[in-house]
Amino acid sequence: MSPTREEQHWMYRNMVTSRRFEEAIAKIYFEGKSPAFNMANGPIPGEMHLSDGQEPVAVGVCAHLTPEDVVTATHRPHHQAIAKGVDLDKMAAEIFGKKTGLSGGRGGHMHLFDDDVNFACSGIIAQGMGPAVGAALSRKMQGKPGVAVAFVGEGAVNQGGWHEAMNLAAVWNLPFICVVEDNGWGISVSKETASSIGSHADRAAAYGIPGKRIEGNDPYAIFEAAGEAIARARAGEGPSLLECETYRLAGHFMGDAEAYRPEGEKDALFEKDPIPKMRERLLADGAASEAELNAIEEDSAARVDAAITFARESDDAAPEDALTAVFAA
Amino acid sequence: MTKPNERKLTIARAMAEATAQEMRIDPSVFVMGEDIGPLGGVYGNTRGLIEEFGAERIRDTPISETAFIGAAVGAAQDGMRPVVELMFVDFFGVCFDAIYNLMAKNIYFSGGNVKVPMVLMTSTGGGYSDGGQHSQCLYGTFAHLPGMKVVAPSNAYDAKGLMTAAMRDDSPVVYMYHKGLQGMGWLGTEAGATVHVPEEPYTLEIGKAKVVREGKDVSIVSCGMGVHNALKAAKKLEAQGVSAEVVDLVSLVPLDRETIRASVAKTGRLIVVDEDYMSYGLSGEIIASVTEHDISALKAAPKRVAFPDVPIPFARVMEQFCLPNPDKIVAAWDQMQAA
Ligand SMILES: Cc1ncc(C[n+]2csc(CCOP(=O)(O)OP(=O)(O)O)c2C)c(N)n1
Numbered sequence: 001m002s003p004t005r006e007e008q009h010w011m012y013r014n015m016v017t018s019r020r021f022e023e024a025i026a027k028i029y030f031e032g033k034s035p036a037f038n039m040a041n042g043p044i045p046g047e048m049h050l051s052d053g054q055e056p057v058a059v060g061v062c063a064h065l066t067p068e069d070v071v072t073a074t075h076r077p078h079h080q081a082i083a084k085g086v087d088l089d090k091m092a093a094e095i096f097g098k099k100t101g102l103s104g105g106r107g108g109h110m111h112l113f114d115d116d117v118n119f120a121c122s123g124i125i126a127q128g129m130g131p132a133v134g135a136a137l138s139r140k141m142q143g144k145p146g147v148a149v150a151f152v153g154e155g156a157v158n159q160g161g162w163h164e165a166m167n168l169a170a171v172w173n174l175p176f177i178c179v180v181e182d183n184g185w186g187i188s189v190s191k192e193t194a195s196s197i198g199s200h201a202d203r204a205a206a207y208g209i210p211g212k213r214i215e216g217n218d219p220y221a222i223f224e225a226a227g228e229a230i231a232r233a234r235a236g237e238g239p240s241l242l243e244c245e246t247y248r249l250a251g252h253f254m255g256d257a258e259a260y261r262p263e264g265e266k267d268a269l270f271e272k273d274p275i276p277k278m279r280e281r282l283l284a285d286g287a288a289s290e291a292e293l294n295a296i297e298e299d300s301a302a303r304v305d306a307a308i309t310f311a312r313e314s315d316d317a318a319p320e321d322a323l324t325a326v327f328a329a
Numbered sequence: 330m331t332k333p334n335e336r337k338l339t340i341a342r343a344m345a346e347a348t349a350q351e352m353r354i355d356p357s358v359f360v361m362g363e364d365i366g367p368l369g370g371v372y373g374n375t376r377g378l379i380e381e382f383g384a385e386r387i388r389d390t391p392i393s394e395t396a397f398i399g400a401a402v403g404a405a406q407d408g409m410r411p412v413v414e415l416m417f418v419d420f421f422g423v424c425f426d427a428i429y430n431l432m433a434k435n436i437y438f439s440g441g442n443v444k445v446p447m448v449l450m451t452s453t454g455g456g457y458s459d460g461g462q463h464s465q466c467l468y469g470t471f472a473h474l475p476g477m478k479v480v481a482p483s484n485a486y487d488a489k490g491l492m493t494a495a496m497r498d499d500s501p502v503v504y505m506y507h508k509g510l511q512g513m514g515w516l517g518t519e520a521g522a523t524v525h526v527p528e529e530p531y532t533l534e535i536g537k538a539k540v541v542r543e544g545k546d547v548s549i550v551s552c553g554m555g556v557h558n559a560l561k562a563a564k565k566l567e568a569q570g571v572s573a574e575v576v577d578l579v580s581l582v583p584l585d586r587e588t589i590r591a592s593v594a595k596t597g598r599l600i601v602v603d604e605d606y607m608s609y610g611l612s613g614e615i616i617a618s619v620t621e622h623d624i625s626a627l628k629a630a631p632k633r634v635a636f637p638d639v640p641i642p643f644a645r646v647m648e649q650f651c652l653p654n655p656d657k658i659v660a661a662w663d664q665m666q667a668a
């Protein structure tokens with residue numbers, strides 16, 4: 001199934017919003033961190049894992065999801081959060097550690113939780129898997145609609161918990177999809193160093209479920225494959241495994257010198273930046289006019305500006321609030 | 330501590346140097362972990378090793394902690410001396426069985442027939458807004474479970490000596506290094522951790538604490554980053570005419586209770602500083618070690634300055650509110666006087 005014109009516009013809009021968001025964060029991240037770069041300083045302290053280049057996976061999958069569907073994300077969650085419809089103001093405020101953030105500043109960028117759209121994160125590799133499988137189980141047991149998607153990196157598939165969750169989803173025939181974002185790297189360790197096979201989609205055979213690898217960081221192809229997998233899950237036909245080739249245009253985290261990358265790799269990736277590519281295709285296919293695309297881009301930029309302004313102008317978290325919300329109210 | 334012209338090293342470089350020196354003389358030593366190869370470790374403690382020893386002995390692993398820590402146990406029992414890294418101590422959750430049910434128990438289960446000479450290096454600590462899954466210390470969690478030695482250096486001199494001692498030990502040693510002491514530029518660093526380190530290999534006795542500042546009014550006991558907070562607090566107290574002694578535990582297991590008790594016997598007062606969670610942990614253990622031995626040694630109820638029993642918050646103001654610091658230690662002294 002190919003995306004409709006509207007779906008294509010939605011995908012492009014969310015890719016651009018995500019990229020603009022990361023650009024804004026990247027710029028602000030360096031405030032207060034020069035001349036000496038110290039992660040602890042500035043309005044956005046801590047580690048920062050940006051999703052530049054990986055937008056096609058988030059939009060290609062989330063285009064098929066509604067707020068009631070469940071998504072679990074990773075330490076690199078912004079693109080998925082945006083595509084899932086997480087409140088952008090509150091998300092930005094959370095990243096700044098503000099009182100108005102999703103969790104009032106308790107979680108931070110690796111721990112974005114938005115219950116309104118069933119979005120959650122874990123910074124521990126592959127640990128979004130169990131909760132997503134559990135959400136799928138819960139929907140099945142309660143007879144409620146909805147599927148659960150766990151996004152993980154290609155590094156995560158070598159974690160024991162990943163395998164355990166895949167098998168559980170398969171043996172219980174749950175409405176679950178694991179989407180592997182293969183950006184080729186787990187920090188400085190290449191996929192080839194870490195995995196004995198080229199396509200992690202082949203591992204689906206170990207669970208007796210469908211597996212598919214999508215090459216080219218192509219939002220259209222991802223949309224199509226995800227559409228099939230999600231339709232199967234909705235129809236009660238069980239889980240699927242997708243591995244999407246994608247590109248990490250940023251460092252692992254901000255401040256990463258990336259000396260481990262082969263010479264020229266980064267430049268080649270920028271040549272294949274999925275956003276200008278999708279723009280060209282939209283125009284070539286006649287799926288959008290220049291004016292429509294400009295409007296989408298302006299809207300996205302304005303949306304991000306508003307979220308950043310909201311975050312900056314919000315009050316800091318109250319220090320003593322650190323001691324609250326440990327247990328359910 | 331450092332004289333002019335003496336070479337100073339960061340803890341990261343001291344750890345790497347100790348490892349390289351041991352690898353040169355002992356072919357059974359090898360290193361496994363995530364990003365410990367070309368990257369040299371996220372916290373720099375394996376920098377330069379792959380260039381000298383190659384990928385056979387310096388092994389970047391998949392993100393498979395259960396597998397490679399379990400593999401280290403097996404290799405250790407089979408004549409190798411693996412050094413493995415759990416990148417952040419917070420990640421112990423995915424692999425603890427290999428650590429506390431295998432690494433820590435196999436010597437005992439074998440009645441001592443089997444040796445498990447391995448080092449598990451792991452980074453600890455927060456203070457830079459890395460959130461609740463990347464900022465913990467978990468000293469108490471590891472030290473609670475029998476069968477593994479646990480060390481936590483506060484400076485590069487100790488770091489090198491402990492690293493060499495750990496690699497030569499026939500029992501498993503958990504080597505907990507604090508990120509804020511590592512000397513990684515991008516993380517900011519406690520200057521007091523970067524000290525003179527002799528070039529030649531040497532060992533520090535595991536299980537021996539150090540009195541790093543002598544005093545007579547109060548004993549402040551801590552490890553790792555807490556030692557630096559304690560030393561800063563001691564300076565502030567000195568300005569108020571209070572003479573504080575600072576004890577650096579260096580090792581958490583075995584715990585040098587003698588040195589702690591001797592210090593408190595002298596000062597009569599005890600403040601324990603712990604970046605780990607307050608309850609059921611290091612601070613309670615230190616206090617119990619003193620009170621169950623001789624409660625009459627104490628002129629005042631002991632105090633602890635520890636992380637409250639909440640997950641570590643991301644927002645800087647919240648995290649800083651929770652973390653121990655010199656002012657909180659001084660305040661603990663004031664409360665002791667007011668009581
Ligand atoms: C259990 C566990 N081990 C190690 C880490 C440290 N770590 C954080 S991100 C990362 C690499 C992850 O690679 P991948 O899954 O491919 O995701 P990517 O960063 O490429 O998005 C590692 C090793 C962790 N967070 N959790």
Ligand SMILES: [Mg+2]
Pocket residue numbers: 153154155181182183184185186187
């Ligand atoms: Mg990756």
